[in-house]
Amino acid sequence: MPDAEEIERLRLEFQAALAAAATDQALRAVRDRFLGRKGGVIASLMKAVAGASPADRPLLGTLANQFKNEIEGALDDRRASLESGRPVAGGLDVTLPGRQVPIGHLHPLTQVRQQVEAIFSRMGYEILEGPEIEDDYHNFEALNMPPEHPARDMQDTFFLGQPVPQRGLGTPGTRVSTRPAPPDRPATLLRTHTSAMQIRYMEAHEPPVRIVAIGKVFRRDNPDLTHTPMFHQFEGLLVDERVTFADLKGTLTAFVREIFAPDIRVMFRPSFFPYTEPSAEMFIGCVFCGGSGCPVCKRTGWLEILGSGMVHPSVLEAVGYDTERYTGFAFGTGIERVAMLKYGVDDIRLFYENDLRFLEQFSF
Amino acid sequence: MKLIASWLRELTDVRLPVADLASLLSMRGFEVASLDPVPEGPLAPRPPTRAGGDDANDAVIDFEITANRPDCLSVAGLAREAATACRVPLRLPWDEAGRPISSVRAVSAPTPTRVVADGLEVTIEDADLCPRYAAAVVEVTIGPSPEWLANRLTAAGVRPINNIVDVTNYVLLEMGHPMHAFDLERLAGRQLRARRARAGERLCTLDGEDRALEPDMLVIADGSVPQAVAGVMGGAHSEVWPGTRLIALESAYFTPASVRRTSKRLGLKTEASSRFERGTDINAPVVALERACALIEQIGAGRRVGAVIDVYPSPRGPIDVTLRRQRIAQLLGTTVDDAEVLAILTGLGFDVAETADGWSVRVPTMRVDIVREADLIEEVARHHGYDRIPSHFPALHATAPRPDPRMARKTLLRHRLTSSGFSEAVSYTFVDEADAAPFVAGDRALVPLAYPLSEKFAVLRPSLLPGLLESVAHNRRREHRDVRLFEIGACFSTAGGEQHLVAFAWTGACVPEHWSGGLRLVDFFDAKGVVERIGEALNLPLVFTDLTNGYLVAGRAAAVSVGKTAIGVLGQLAPGQSEARGLAAGDEIYVAELDLDALDRLAPTADTRAESLPRFPSIVRDISIVVEEGLRSERLRATIRGVAPQTLIQIREFDRYKGQGIPEGRYSLSLRLTFRSPDRTLTDADVQEAMERVMEALTREHQAVQR
Numbered sequence A: 001m002p003d004a005e006e007i008e009r010l011r012l013e014f015q016a017a018l019a020a021a022a023t024d025q026a027l028r029a030v031r032d033r034f035l036g037r038k039g040g041v042i043a044s045l046m047k048a049v050a051g052a053s054p055a056d057r058p059l060l061g062t063l064a065n066q067f068k069n070e071i072e073g074a075l076d077d078r079r080a081s082l083e084s085g086r087p088v089a090g091g092l093d094v095t096l097p098g099r100q101v102p103i104g105h106l107h108p109l110t111q112v113r114q115q116v117e118a119i120f121s122r123m124g125y126e127i128l129e130g131p132e133i134e135d136d137y138h139n140f141e142a143l144n145m146p147p148e149h150p151a152r153d154m155q156d157t158f159f160l161g162q163p164v165p166q167r168g169l170g171t172p173g174t175r176v177s178t179r180p181a182p183p184d185r186p187a188t189l190l191r192t193h194t195s196a197m198q199i200r201y202m203e204a205h206e207p208p209v210r211i212v213a214i215g216k217v218f219r220r221d222n223p224d225l226t227h228t229p230m231f232h233q234f235e236g237l238l239v240d241e242r243v244t245f246a247d248l249k250g251t252l253t254a255f256v257r258e259i260f261a262p263d264i265r266v267m268f269r270p271s272f273f274p275y276t277e278p279s280a281e282m283f284i285g286c287v288f289c290g291g292s293g294c295p296v297c298k299r300t301g302w303l304e305i306l307g308s309g310m311v312h313p314s315v316l317e318a319v320g321y322d323t324e325r326y327t328g329f330a331f332g333t334g335i336e337r338v339a340m341l342k343y344g345v346d347d348i349r350l351f352y353e354n355d356l357r358f359l360e361q362f363s364f
Numbered sequence B: 001m002k003l004i005a006s007w008l009r010e011l012t013d014v015r016l017p018v019a020d021l022a023s024l025l026s027m028r029g030f031e032v033a034s035l036d037p038v039p040e041g042p043l044a045p046r047p048p049t050r051a052g053g054d055d056a057n058d059a060v061i062d063f064e065i066t067a068n069r070p071d072c073l074s075v076a077g078l079a080r081e082a083a084t085a086c087r088v089p090l091r092l093p094w095d096e097a098g099r100p101i102s103s104v105r106a107v108s109a110p111t112p113t114r115v116v117a118d119g120l121e122v123t124i125e126d127a128d129l130c131p132r133y134a135a136a137v138v139e140v141t142i143g144p145s146p147e148w149l150a151n152r153l154t155a156a157g158v159r160p161i162n163n164i165v166d167v168t169n170y171v172l173l174e175m176g177h178p179m180h181a182f183d184l185e186r187l188a189g190r191q192l193r194a195r196r197a198r199a200g201e202r203l204c205t206l207d208g209e210d211r212a213l214e215p216d217m218l219v220i221a222d223g224s225v226p227q228a229v230a231g232v233m234g235g236a237h238s239e240v241w242p243g244t245r246l247i248a249l250e251s252a253y254f255t256p257a258s259v260r261r262t263s264k265r266l267g268l269k270t271e272a273s274s275r276f277e278r279g280t281d282i283n284a285p286v287v288a289l290e291r292a293c294a295l296i297e298q299i300g301a302g303r304r305v306g307a308v309i310d311v312y313p314s315p316r317g318p319i320d321v322t323l324r325r326q327r328i329a330q331l332l333g334t335t336v337d338d339a340e341v342l343a344i345l346t347g348l349g350f351d352v353a354e355t356a357d358g359w360s361v362r363v364p365t366m367r368v369d370i371v372r373e374a375d376l377i378e379e380v381a382r383h384h385g386y387d388r389i390p391s392h393f394p395a396l397h398a399t400a401p402r403p404d405p406r407m408a409r410k411t412l413l414r415h416r417l418t419s420s421g422f423s424e425a426v427s428y429t430f431v432d433e434a435d436a437a438p439f440v441a442g443d444r445a446l447v448p449l450a451y452p453l454s455e456k457f458a459v460l461r462p463s464l465l466p467g468l469l470e471s472v473a474h475n476r477r478r479e480h481r482d483v484r485l486f487e488i489g490a491c492f493s494t495a496g497g498e499q500h501l502v503a504f505a506w507t508g509a510c511v512p513e514h515w516s517g518g519l520r521l522v523d524f525f526d527a528k529g530v531v532e533r534i535g536e537a538l539n540l541p542l543v544f545t546d547l548t549n550g551y552l553v554a555g556r557a558a559a560v561s562v563g564k565t566a567i568g569v570l571g572q573l574a575p576g577q578s579e580a581r582g583l584a585a586g587d588e589i590y591v592a593e594l595d596l597d598a599l600d601r602l603a604p605t606a607d608t609r610a611e612s613l614p615r616f617p618s619i620v621r622d623i624s625i626v627v628e629e630g631l632r633s634e635r636l637r638a639t640i641r642g643v644a645p646q647t648l649i650q651i652r653e654f655d656r657y658k659g660q661g662i663p664e665g666r667y668s669l670s671l672r673l674t675f676r677s678p679d680r681t682l683t684d685a686d687v688q689e690a691m692e693r694v695m696e697a698l699t700r701e702h703q704a705v706q707r
């Protein structure tokens, strides 16, 4: 008569047979031996269980069924693992290239721009675009550059052949305007910097002001390795109570550490811009040589990255702010400049040729 | 400004190695463009007296001087900065008597604007452009300069000419004050008159150019004709020449804006004009004359006759600016010791008097850039050192307003277009007029630039397409057969001003070539699918209608609108346009351009409301009909919608066929109609009845025949 011990013995027998079966054929033999309808080990076992005493039958029946399931499962698993090692009919050359849904690439300037926007958005700045054609007042006069000011030479201007209406500019940004709208002036030039937008914003809002204006600007430069008559700029402005030069340093340091590298070295040096006083140029440790000196940094180990300074009181006065109560800082640079340093692009004109061999290098 | 280090050391006891001197000044705002060894030969009247090899430690340092610091376009100005930085005294040759510049006495004038002395008559006719004119008469013997002087000029980038001209240039470099020497015997009436040019007057300048003068240019004339363009360049006629025996030495102050305008108009930039236009020291002319005359005597080139003539109708003194201790801290975010503030400001030549809450600062007239408190704080900060100001993060006193939805929309379109296989282009805002002309919409006109860089950049772009097509051509020339580009940007017209558009161009394969085959070239409906996707992204139902315009192929062009608002165009580029850009006429290029401003106005701003998912199954029925060729699919849809029950939820064209088995002039169209009810399971009978009504209507209205 079968008993639990007998079943355990059969189990060991099965495991040994299974382990020895290395081919389909051998596996089939094991299956026939244990699961064969006639004379199979399980079939015999079941028959024997049926003949057991009524008291033993339920337990033996359960054990025998368990054993049968075990065998079936183990045989299936082994067959699957034997099969998986072998190609199906019509197997593929998996080394051939895949079929890709074509995907385009964002322009590298857009990619840098999006990073700049994200960094300053997190610092609480509102991002603005503003018009590309401007009037003389917003582009120069309100920024402390009256006619014949020598600093106008730094930004040689494209004038329009005829004035063009600037209708419906409305209030820049999404913040509710707190001041009456200034009269529309027809545009007479292509803006030479995005600072013009700062004036438009301050005209419409009382402090605190925290904005970044971003977009195309234009200067009369013939295209060469480092110049194009059009480029992109971003400029930030913060005006509030108790804003200091120390705040300017902290903000810009945080920015360059995020956009370039967390451990990048920075340096601030005096400079001149008509709309800031004091003015500063910010440098970062050369990203090409790490500061040891190379042709790109003219062997100084430093690269100029941003112009900045405390907002000139004349600019705050031009928009009617109380210069005793409010101070502020402003900063700006070319997006091309950041992109050239960040991606190691050595010819600024590449940004405007739209050569796909160039665009497709930037993975977005 | 090319500075010879040893020349600077003549004026102050700064004994730093040249590299350190360069970086010291660079950290105070004077950027170093280059540092080069000095040329061979003596550079000083006497060999340097100090041991320790100053010669070996000499160099020519080229500094870039910012527009606000004309005083530092001179050895003296840079020496003053270096002396302040090192806290050592400054010794200017013209201050040797310990006499401040402003107290130099001048000959008093019989009338405020005219002086006659020593056989020279000086008159200021236009005091608004020439507030001060000083001159001296000097007997001279023209010859070459001593070697050291000529060497100094050469090293500083100025060509030596003769002893007199060289002395004026030497003073220009040393003090920053430009001067000019006239051959006195060549001046009609022995007169010098500072006046505006008269209509039609001309002058042959020192460079040999004959120049037309304009009535708002200031000239220095003799009794009859102009002899110099004031502050810019002298005339050839009264130039100092080897036979000159007597000179009138000019040392004046000209209004910066006037010199700047004149120099720009004449296209003539000189060492003198670049200083005058930024602003020279109005109280320097007489000092400069005395320095020049002393040098002329020193090198044996001549001696002054009589006194200095000084016409200075309304003398200007220094200004006083208040500087508050507290304000320095408020602006810089750090405190600077009183003693340091004092040392910095006095070192830079300011007279400082203490007040209750800070200082009253007297600003010398050479510092044209200092007019208010913030300017003085910059001086303190520069010499205190920007690196000593701490880094801090500003407090946030208000939340940022919500982001501009227009910019979010542009980002969304960028995502849609890149995921449709388009790469982003950025093209110039100005284009060739001929390239732009075909793309000017109806009643609009191109905006020209006043003085374009070239023909290629003559007008502001009226459309993004000229730029995109240029880029397509660029890529095709470089073996890129499949090109998909888009651009988002501003375009311009005289009437409409600035307008934001999105456009794309597509040529070559619809899907990239793959070894499994199946290459298909882009067609109209690929391009239309992209436009539809833009509509979908903005939640706007777009309507497409037939369009004829100049640059698209008729029959393969559509106007795109939302309701009654036209928002753009779509279609195949006319072969003529392709050929004009060097592209093969046979290559099909599909383009589209949409008005982003209009889309912004129309796009719904409300959040999407989620719909519950269908609870009952749908029933699908196909129908194939044969209709007249010109019949638009949209009309068939309208007919079906007109008679079908609400339960018709989708109509889809899935096959369109012409040719064998279809009568000439007709085509077959297969449509798949999907029915579903939100509140019950539809029966075959429901759908059957609807299909019969649909077929009946199609037959009635469009003579459709069921296949």
Ligand SMILES: [Zn+2]
Residues within 6 Å of the ligand: A286, A287, A288, A289, A290, A291, A292, A293, A294, A295, A296, A297, A298, A299, A301, A302
């Ligand atoms: Zn480097």
